[in-house]
Amino acid sequence: MARLLALIGSSLGSALGWWLGARVGLMTAFLLSSLGAGFGFYYGAKFAREMLP
Numbered sequence: 001m002a003r004l005l006a007l008i009g010s011s012l013g014s015a016l017g018w019w020l021g022a023r024v025g026l027m028t029a030f031l032l033s034s035l036g037a038g039f040g041f042y043y044g045a046k047f048a049r050e051m052l053p
Contacts, residue, residue: 002048009044010037 017036021029 013040
């Protein structure tokens with residue numbers, strides 16, 4: 001379950017980063033998508049560790 005939540009967080013963070021960065025340009029979208037994926041993965045896994053038994 002922890003891996004699933006990390007994957008979901010990563011996907012949502014990546015999509016949000018791409019959406020925000022696409023307003024500026026392609027490279028910005030790629031950079032923010034990568035950063036969003038990392039943050040989403042971290043916080044998704046953290047959420048799973050703290051909330052699941």
